[in-house]
Structures are given as structure tokens and as C-alpha cells.
Amino acid sequence: MEMLQASISIRTVSKLPFCYIRKSNLFSLREVGPQLCSCTGPNSSVSRLMAKDEMDAAVCSRPMEIEVKRVPRPKPRGNEALIEIRAAAVCRSDISGYLGKHPLVTYPNILGHECSGVVAEVGPDVKGLEIGQEVAVETFFELCGRCPGCRSGQYNTCKSPKIIGHNVPGAFAEYMLANASFLHPKPSNASFEEAALVEPLSxxxxxxxxxxxxxxxxxxxxxxxxxxxxxxxxxxxxxxxxxxxxxxxxxxxxxxxxxxxxxxxxxxxxxxxxxxxxxxxxxxxxxxxxxxxxxxxxxxxxxxxxxxxxxxxxxxxxxxxxxxxxxxxxxxxxxxxILGFCRDYPTSIDLISRKRVQLKPLITHTFSLKETEKAIRFVIDRPAEVIRAIIKPRSD
Ligand SMILES: [Zn+2]
Ligand SMILES: [Zn+2]
Missing domain, CATH: 3.40.50.720 (NAD(P)-binding Rossmann-like Domain)
Incomplete structure (x- = not known):
């Protein structure tokens, strides 16, 4: 019996080598071995995972290595929302993360932070956000709230931020957790691809x-x-x-x-x-x-x-x-x-809504989620051709 349990456990883990583990109220993607994973017994949640509890994600396990695989689909808690990603742009930070040159990026992780999507699920404390709402995601996941930057309202300079696609899982996946306070309504006249560019516009x-x-x-x-x-x-x-x-x-x-x-x-x-x-x-x-x-x-x-x-x-x-x-x-x-943006998303969204900026010409290439590594390599190898490459986890 013990032998049987062990073999089930190992087989399950080899199919799902990553676990979302809560650390200080955050999900982080951590590689776990069978002996370390506490949730792989035959009656455990992982063993009972059904297809809807999983998702495809482009996991960057270490620099220069991305593999698209099935991983557990995260559950929103507190003020978090689960976003079904519709478009995620490849930015220079993603390139640095892929090359192992970004000081904030941790591994294994899911890269991607310039993104838009649809609210799929909300945590119990979320207010004013509907399932199905189309959103542009501001990249902050958690701020310390105590440092001089946070206290003065210059939150982009937070000393210990959690940032999507850097030190928490990002947007090169079917779904991603976001902080509901950093979600903004997607302009109705913009495509999801354009809405992903609210970030660089900001x-x-x-x-x-x-x-x-x-x-x-x-x-x-x-x-x-x-x-x-x-x-x-x-x-x-x-x-x-x-x-x-x-x-x-x-x-x-x-x-x-x-x-x-x-x-x-x-x-x-x-x-x-x-x-x-x-x-x-x-x-x-x-x-x-x-x-x-x-x-x-x-x-x-x-x-x-x-x-x-x-x-x-x-x-x-x-x-x-x-x-x-x-x-x-x-x-x-x-x-x-300059460090990114701070309270600039509403201005950017207003400019897009009033058709004051052109984003479409900047979208030069699109790739599927399965092609994430190819997309990143394409941006590295052919900088003259690319302005923004967009990854679309689902084909419309
Ligand atoms: Zn960026
Ligand atoms: Zn702070």
C-alpha cells in the first residue's frame, strides 16, 4: 500500500512539477520534488485536479529555458482577481528576465507583464469588479505600503514591490492573478492587443x-x-x-x-x-x-x-x-x-478612448502561447523588425 501511494505521488508530481505555494499571502511558482510537496497524496488537491483547475503556462524554469506546460490554475484570495489573459506584449524586461539579467526576476517563474484580459474569478474582498469585465492590468501585485515611496504616493518606487512577471507569476499563461486595485477598465474601442500597450504608453x-x-x-x-x-x-x-x-x-x-x-x-x-x-x-x-x-x-x-x-x-x-x-x-x-509609471494608467486609457494615440502600428508581430520562447528569441534576434510582439494565449 505504501509502495502504491509512493508511485502515485511521484507520477502526479512528474506531470505537475510546479506548485503554487503561498508565501506571505502571495503565490509564487516553485519547483518541488515529490519529497517536498505536501499536496501530492492520493486524496490531495493536486491528485484531484481536473482540467479546469489547470492551465497552460510558459514557465521560465531558469534563464534561457522556457517550456509551455500544464500547471495548477491559481485561485484568487482576498483582493485578488484571476485574469484570463487575452494579450501580453514582450517587453525588454521580459528579454532581460529570459537572459537572466533582470535583478528582480526570480525562477522558476512565468514572465510577461504588459497585458490585458477578462476577469474570470474574484477573491472575497474584491469590490466593484464584475466577472467578464475586460481589463488592462497595471503591473504591481503588492506594495509594502510602509516605505517613503509608498507613503508619499510615489508607489512605483516601492522598496520591496511584488511585480507581475518579475517576482510573481506573469502573463505568458492562460490565467494570471492580479491585485484588483491595479486593474483598469479596457477602453471599449481598443483591442486586447492595444490594451496590453497601456503599460508602455503609461x-x-x-x-x-x-x-x-x-x-x-x-x-x-x-x-x-x-x-x-x-x-x-x-x-x-x-x-x-x-x-x-x-x-x-x-x-x-x-x-x-x-x-x-x-x-x-x-x-x-x-x-x-x-x-x-x-x-x-x-x-x-x-x-x-x-x-x-x-x-x-x-x-x-x-x-x-x-x-x-x-x-x-x-x-x-x-x-x-x-x-x-x-x-x-x-x-x-x-x-x-524614471521608473515605469505612477497613477498614469487612467490618463493612458483616456487618451486611447478619445483616439488621441495610435497603438496598432506598434504591434508588429503576434505569437501563440506555445510560441512564447520563439517570440522572445525573435525579439532578441531581429530588433530592427519588431516594435512590439504580442503573445495571445487563446486564438479568437
Ligand atoms: Zn514593460
Ligand atoms: Zn513600499
Whole structure:
């Protein structure tokens, strides 16, 4: 009898090698062996799992390794909601997580944080949220509530946040748990794919607000990826005159379509001089760095005017970067950092509802959930072609 139980246990575990385990009121995806798992006896919940208690998920067990497998479908507790994911975009953080270079990402985990979906289930404390409601998910799962950032309302700088697709399971799955307080109604005129891009749009909104970009001011954007192109659109809405530089012609053409007054091929020899021409050589009021490379970071001080503001959205991932402090100090430039967004989702959703921004052209590729690793590799290998690749867990 004991032998029989042991073999059932091991077989069950080998089919379901991951368990959702509660740690400080959170689910985390943890690999468990048969001897460690307390829920694999023949009468246990795992053994009695039926198909509806499981889901497909792209599990990143360790860097550079993603496998789509059946895992237990999480149950919402407290103020949590279970979201049926309809669209999840592949962002640079997912790439860093996949490559093992993101400081916050834990393994095994499910990556993916730019997402939208439908409320499938709610925890007992959730109020004002209906099953079936279509939502855009803000990526915070839990904040400490005690640190200076949380207390001052600048919650994006929380010292110990739980963030979807980073240190709690994310959106490259059929279902995902979310904090109901960070769910926002999907604009009815937007597709789920577009609603997944509320996240990068909110980064652009946050950047423009933090800079204080206004009517008639000049903005230079380095990098015409999703963030650069969205910052261009939001800066235009604020009334700015915008120039964009990038090395990819198709992305520059898109920037032109979105209203850039000047686009410059960054690989051309006199790229900086061409950019400065638009300001009669004086430099820009604002320079937005949206690439995150040492070279483009150095270029920011060449493009800014005396007294101008440099906004660093791109991030090289290094502790110390080279930038001309001589220029920043002697020309009284301001250097601003940014960490995602904070209370910007409502603005982004309003802009989408009123058709003030174009998101559809940014969606260049779509993949199925089974193709998650292929999608991530595609974004890594062909950066010139991709603006945003979207993973769709179910085909409509
Ligand atoms: Zn992102
Ligand atoms: Zn905090």
C-alpha cells in the first residue's frame, strides 16, 4: 500500500512539477520534488485536479529555458482577481528576465507583464469588479505600503514591490492573478492587443509629465522603439515640436507618420549636427533617451540646450555610466530618471478612448502561447523588425 501511494505521488508530481505555494499571502511558482510537496497524496488537491483547475503556462524554469506546460490554475484570495489573459506584449524586461539579467526576476517563474484580459474569478474582498469585465492590468501585485515611496504616493518606487512577471507569476499563461486595485477598465474601442500597450504608453505619459513638456517646446527623442514612438505621440499632444533619431528606416518612417517634425538616421556621420539644425544649433529643451546604450546616453548632453532637461528612460543595466557631467553642471542641465509609471494608467486609457494615440502600428508581430520562447528569441534576434510582439494565449 505504501509502495502504491509512493508511485502515485511521484507520477502526479512528474506531470505537475510546479506548485503554487503561498508565501506571505502571495503565490509564487516553485519547483518541488515529490519529497517536498505536501499536496501530492492520493486524496490531495493536486491528485484531484481536473482540467479546469489547470492551465497552460510558459514557465521560465531558469534563464534561457522556457517550456509551455500544464500547471495548477491559481485561485484568487482576498483582493485578488484571476485574469484570463487575452494579450501580453514582450517587453525588454521580459528579454532581460529570459537572459537572466533582470535583478528582480526570480525562477522558476512565468514572465510577461504588459497585458490585458477578462476577469474570470474574484477573491472575497474584491469590490466593484464584475466577472467578464475586460481589463488592462497595471503591473504591481503588492506594495509594502510602509516605505517613503509608498507613503508619499510615489508607489512605483516601492522598496520591496511584488511585480507581475518579475517576482510573481506573469502573463505568458492562460490565467494570471492580479491585485484588483491595479486593474483598469479596457477602453471599449481598443483591442486586447492595444490594451496590453497601456503599460508602455503609461511610461511615455509618466516621462512627459515628469519632464513637464509643454506647448512649443522642443524635444529630441533618441530611439524609435515602442517607448520612443509613444513618447513622441504624447509629447505632440502636449504641444511640443519633436525630432527623432534611430538607425532603422522603417521606425523613422513611423515616427514621421506620428508627427515628428524631423527624423534623423542615427547611423549617419553628422546625425547630431542634423538634429541640432532643427534648433538653430542651440539644442533641445528636452532630450529623451529611449535606447539604453552607453553611446546614446553620451549623446544626450550634445543634444540638450543650456538649462535643458535630459530624461533617461533607457537603462544600460550598469551601475555606472558615462555622461558629461561637465556639460550638465556648467550648463545647468537637469538629469531625470524614471521608473515605469505612477497613477498614469487612467490618463493612458483616456487618451486611447478619445483616439488621441495610435497603438496598432506598434504591434508588429503576434505569437501563440506555445510560441512564447520563439517570440522572445525573435525579439532578441531581429530588433530592427519588431516594435512590439504580442503573445495571445487563446486564438479568437
Ligand atoms: Zn514593460
Ligand atoms: Zn513600499
Amino acid at each position: 511610461v511615455a505619459v509618466h516621462a512627459v509629465k515628469r519632464c513637464g513638456i509643454g506647448i512649443g517646446e522642443t524635444v529630441a527623442i533618441i530611439g524609435a522603439g515602442a517607448i520612443g514612438l509613444l513618447t513622441l505621440q504624447v509629447s505632440k499632444l502636449a504641444g511640443a515640436v519633436v525630432s527623432v533619431m534611430d538607425v532603422v528606416q522603417s521606425k523613422l518612417a513611423m515616427a514621421k507618420n506620428f508627427g515628428a517634425e524631423l527624423v534623423v538616421d542615427a547611423s549617419s556621420r553628422d546625425a547630431i549636427a542634423k538634429m541640432l539644425d532643427a534648433t538653430s544649433g542651440e539644442g533641445y529643451d528636452y532630450v529623451v533617451e529611449a535606447v539604453g546604450s552607453p553611446q546614446t546616453l553620451r549623446e544626450t548632453t550634445e543634444l540638450a540646450r543650456a538649462g535643458g532637461t535630459i530624461m533617461c528612460i533607457g537603462f544600460t543595466g550598469r551601475d555606472v555610466d558615462e555622461i558629461s557631467l561637465g556639460k550638465i553642471t556648467l550648463q545647468e542641465m537637469k538629469l531625470l530618471g
